[in-house]
Amino acid sequence: MTSQRLSYLSAILEAQKEEMERDPSVIMMGEDIALYSATGVLGKLDNKRLWSTPISELGFTGMGVGAAMTGLRPIVDLTIASFAYLASDQIINQAAKVRYLTGGQARVPIVFRMSMWHNQANAAQHSDRPYPMFMNVPGLKIIAPSGARDMKGMLKAAIRDDDPVLVFEDNDLWMKSEDVPSDPDFLVPLGKAAVKREGRDVTIVSIAGCILHTLPAAEQLAGEGIEAEVIDLRSLAPLDTDSILASVAKTGRLVIVDYAHRTNSAAAEIAAIVAEEAFDALKAPIQRVTTPDVHIPFSPKLERPLYPNKDKVVAAVKKIIK
Amino acid sequence: MTLSKDQQREAYRRMLSIRSFEQAAARQIDNGEIPGAVHSSIGQEAAIVGACMALRDTDYITGTHRSHGHPIGKGAKLPPLMAELMGRTTGICKGRGGSMHLADSSVGIIGESAIVGGGIPIATGAGLSAHVRGTDQVSLCFFGDGATNEGSFHESLNMAAIWKLPVIYFCENNLYAATTPLRSSHGQPDVAHRAAGYGMPGVIVDGQDLEAVHAATGAAVARARRGEGPTLIEAKTYRFDEHAIGLFLPSIYRSSEEVDRYKRERDPLALYRQALLAAGHGEAELAALEQSVSRQVDEAVEFARNSPHPDPAEVYEFMYSNPINYPRAERQSS
Ligand SMILES: Cc1ncc(C[n+]2csc(CCOP(=O)(O)OP(=O)(O)O)c2C)c(N)n1
Numbered sequence: 001m002t003s004q005r006l007s008y009l010s011a012i013l014e015a016q017k018e019e020m021e022r023d024p025s026v027i028m029m030g031e032d033i034a035l036y037s038a039t040g041v042l043g044k045l046d047n048k049r050l051w052s053t054p055i056s057e058l059g060f061t062g063m064g065v066g067a068a069m070t071g072l073r074p075i076v077d078l079t080i081a082s083f084a085y086l087a088s089d090q091i092i093n094q095a096a097k098v099r100y101l102t103g104g105q106a107r108v109p110i111v112f113r114m115s116m117w118h119n120q121a122n123a124a125q126h127s128d129r130p131y132p133m134f135m136n137v138p139g140l141k142i143i144a145p146s147g148a149r150d151m152k153g154m155l156k157a158a159i160r161d162d163d164p165v166l167v168f169e170d171n172d173l174w175m176k177s178e179d180v181p182s183d184p185d186f187l188v189p190l191g192k193a194a195v196k197r198e199g200r201d202v203t204i205v206s207i208a209g210c211i212l213h214t215l216p217a218a219e220q221l222a223g224e225g226i227e228a229e230v231i232d233l234r235s236l237a238p239l240d241t242d243s244i245l246a247s248v249a250k251t252g253r254l255v256i257v258d259y260a261h262r263t264n265s266a267a268a269e270i271a272a273i274v275a276e277e278a279f280d281a282l283k284a285p286i287q288r289v290t291t292p293d294v295h296i297p298f299s300p301k302l303e304r305p306l307y308p309n310k311d312k313v314v315a316a317v318k319k320i321i322k
Numbered sequence: 323m324t325l326s327k328d329q330q331r332e333a334y335r336r337m338l339s340i341r342s343f344e345q346a347a348a349r350q351i352d353n354g355e356i357p358g359a360v361h362s363s364i365g366q367e368a369a370i371v372g373a374c375m376a377l378r379d380t381d382y383i384t385g386t387h388r389s390h391g392h393p394i395g396k397g398a399k400l401p402p403l404m405a406e407l408m409g410r411t412t413g414i415c416k417g418r419g420g421s422m423h424l425a426d427s428s429v430g431i432i433g434e435s436a437i438v439g440g441g442i443p444i445a446t447g448a449g450l451s452a453h454v455r456g457t458d459q460v461s462l463c464f465f466g467d468g469a470t471n472e473g474s475f476h477e478s479l480n481m482a483a484i485w486k487l488p489v490i491y492f493c494e495n496n497l498y499a500a501t502t503p504l505r506s507s508h509g510q511p512d513v514a515h516r517a518a519g520y521g522m523p524g525v526i527v528d529g530q531d532l533e534a535v536h537a538a539t540g541a542a543v544a545r546a547r548r549g550e551g552p553t554l555i556e557a558k559t560y561r562f563d564e565h566a567i568g569l570f571l572p573s574i575y576r577s578s579e580e581v582d583r584y585k586r587e588r589d590p591l592a593l594y595r596q597a598l599l600a601a602g603h604g605e606a607e608l609a610a611l612e613q614s615v616s617r618q619v620d621e622a623v624e625f626a627r628n629s630p631h632p633d634p635a636e637v638y639e640f641m642y643s644n645p646i647n648y649p650r651a652e653r654q655s656s
Contacts, residue, residue: 056480059476060443060481063447090440102425106425109643161644162644
């Protein structure tokens, strides 16, 4: 299979371009969509397919839902994840629920894209990682790919999927490049985690850009004789519980690395599942490496130390492997 | 009068169906056969049916928590609606939606939203979709006066106006949002005047007059199909029952004189019956129609009563169109 070197950001653009070319029912809406047409990154598209919206997150999100229910496949670009709060009524009360409420009459094939900006001195209102809040909503599919290959394959799968999918893009990853298969039908299925490194001593579950810390941490640990298995979650809903449980059954130890605030984080849910279902396999307490429950401050000197990093992951592993 | 004789009979039949269905629902709340509460549309039948009869079967509508009238007005069959109110498997939403969500996609109802204002962007998106797909479908959005103070109203009308989308914003202004009177929630009393702020026509119509509503909606639909964009229609109407039957909200927010006056002088069914007699329909014809509707509602109730309740093991069904092996589901219920 031929492949091309793509950044995470260009993987997003390529996925959208290919799907829009393949399927005339795919449209895009959002506040800065005009940029796409101006720069030609989406090729020559009928202007009915690109909707550059006024600043109306609730309104255009709901319009996307209505369009999805009536024959289109909208990609709604909410840009920064914090803006999803304004759209959350339409995401939660409509997109996630209408199929159920109508007893299966409705179908909502829609993709909501949003990027998580953090570590960029944008302060509290532009630095959220809100995926756990949406994991608490049945009816949504949620992905957070950690590299260009998965991003392209999963975003395309999301666009082709008949249910609402939230795509959390980690802006720490934008410029990272990977080899990505060029086949326009290359898809990565939703709902499956990926084992990024095999190991026998400890399972490290990593979410989105946390991979930038977990893989180097695993390398460093290997130098000290500790073999970590790194699971990149990729899909947050549905959660690939089986992959996590299988790995914990092998290693007996679990560290979860999650950019979200600690309380009710994705890490909290994974820890609870493993405690409920694999308690007997555990040789040591589960460890969570998360962002503490404080607003993200502006000053880089205050902000940077809050997030998971390689040293914190190494320390968490060492705490449970003596 | 602009409706043909057949259309007039059909309009009267639909209004009667709403009235009779709602009365049956109220009785069944009382005798415990319907769980929860129901919001009836009695008093608003002319607004609903007048608007729906200006649409084709393939046009879309979205509705509200006051959800029974809209599908009936658009021509839905009664038994699955009644079964839904009673939470049965034969319900139009398989017992997942209940009284506030009587969507029937077979007649173009894509959703009734119990979140006030929630359906307004959805209807706007359906209009966008018709435009993108190049059909001449229109999308009509029902909402109350209360909903016009939600941000979703403003955002949607603005976008529909910019892009000239084929959407009809239809406000059933019954003067109250639950217990809040319009005069204490709106800076000026005519919702239709807001249309000017968006650059679209705003039309006020007597919501108790079926043919007036039909004419106003028909003009808006024609305009939308011509690609000239959205219209905001405000039908001045009145709700005869409590905000929700079964909720027991105190009724001190409006006087019984006011309610009685509307029931006596502004009942849309009585007004239309007189108009039909004047237009040459016979007393015997109307009486036969009334009886047949009442029989159909009785049959719908019987159908619902004889339908099975859903199996609790199927509670996860209908979450996804394309479920991905969801192994947690079963484990969670233990
Ligand atoms: C967003 C939201 N806020 C509040 C409510 C509670 N509520 C249900 S119906 C209603 C009144 C709605 O008034 P209006 O839009 O005028 O419709 P009407 O009931 O008169 O048909 C309210 C406040 C709700 N369902 N959704």
